[in-house]
Amino acid sequence: MQSNKIIQKTTFYFFLLILLCIWVFPLLFLLFSSLKTRQDFFGNPALSLPTSWFWENFKEAWARGNMHTYLKNGVIICGLKVPLGILIEALAAFAITRLNIRHSNKVFMIFLIGMMLPMQAALVPINLAMSRLNLTNTYFGLFYVYLGFGIPFGILILRGFFRSIPKEIDEAARIDGCTNWKLFWNVILPISKPAIATLVILDFLSTWNEFLLASLLITEDKMRTVPAGLMNFFGDHGADYPLLSAGVLISVIPIFIVYLVFQKYFVEGMSGAVKG
């Protein structure tokens, strides 16, 4: 009985260890390589520790690899898109759940279909329209299109959360003389912080990481966001892993910070979305 338990525990930790190796090794390889000189990288085994800590790769990726430009563009696009997108989605979810608009369930379904459509279904006309309106290679063009693609998921999450807020709160607020806007801004939004935090993470991640539209609507290097910029960097320095890995690590930092800050709301918000 006792030895049986020990065997069980040993197999459990053994599997856990193998799993962790699969998940951690590529990341360690990335980290170690970024700190190696080229000589060290090409001369020693993949998972060896750097012989000395070599920070030049980061400086080079930052300056010569243009990572500072891509990061700046990513921050501008996310800084505009995430808060404004969530505001617009929240307004719509508020109308759908709390203003007794006609056919609110059908309206919601129409928005939801957009989540299931692949971006490719709208890609060609978007591209045509953007070049006709001279909006390729502009922040506004990319920002506007990202707003559109974020709407279905944002409304899904926020509607799920708003529905769980009791209607009595609205009645009390109305008796106190709240207008629709005040009810939305002063009552419903503050209660919805957990759902909003979840959306901030997910929206930031998907905006920061979006590649397909960014690579088609942006062709000038100085306007590129991080994934398209990294792709360009990869094309130019594909054989130089120490430099590439430094570039990847630099571009992970902002999403990692957002993830750490909003992480505690994450599982909570996700389960809210599951319950719909």
Place this chain on the structure above:
Amino acid sequence: MKTKRLEAPGGIFRYLFLLPAAVIYLSVIVFPAFYSFYLSFFKWNGINPNKIFVGFQNYIQLFTQDQVFLTALRNNIIWIVLTVCVTVTISLLLALLVNQQFKGRTAVRGILYFPYILSGVMVAIIWSWVYQPQLGLLKGLMDAVGIANISTAWLSNPSTALLAVFFAALWQGVGGPMTLFLAGLQTIPADLKEAAFIDGASKIQTFFKVTLPMLRETLVIVLATQIIASMKVYDVIYAMTGGGPANSTQTLSTWMVSQTFTFSNFGMGTAISTIMVAVMMIIIVPYVSLMSKE
């Protein structure tokens, strides 16, 4: 049939709350999607003012003459099957694993989740070098274990390339469904499992008779979102192989983009995206009806 509604104050103005989302949604997704469908019936290079109406010819040509399209379609189906069988199963197993009590649980969860926050391009860069035939991590590990003789140029060998890319996508992708399953597992009351244990059910029986049925709703959501994501898969393939070697890793997405923006066959490109939508509709319709049910 008329029902009396409780009127919210604000009258017609309350529709203003819906306006920004509706305008942006219609202009970015709905109208372009319809226009894209319309374009799929034309032969057009994207510049010429005259589009030539060709009826269903683009579709017929795709299915009868475009070998790459058929490969792409096959690859998408392989990708969906692998995602459903491998990614979903592994993420469920991982969720069960990290739902146990053990030391360092939070750290393990964080590590398994971490690749999920990376972009497809980053994953492609990382794994291109894992697979690199001379200096890559995989070659290094195989050397260490002494099985380097079965090592190959994983990404430039047409018979291994798709699986190699899929494994990278698996490494990246399990975090999301794992989190959803974890959230689902928290909703299962502990006394249900206890009751099963007292009745003498084995762990495996408890899983199939108690846990899995209770996770039904989560499972539907995970499956639907994973299948949809598999239909659209683009970034990691484009950045790792560009659809090569010899088109062996093309998917509908990558081929649609090449047809449209590399070869200027706007009619063919939009026909491919219409086919993508058609395949996805089969999954979308039951999903939407499930999600929007009161």
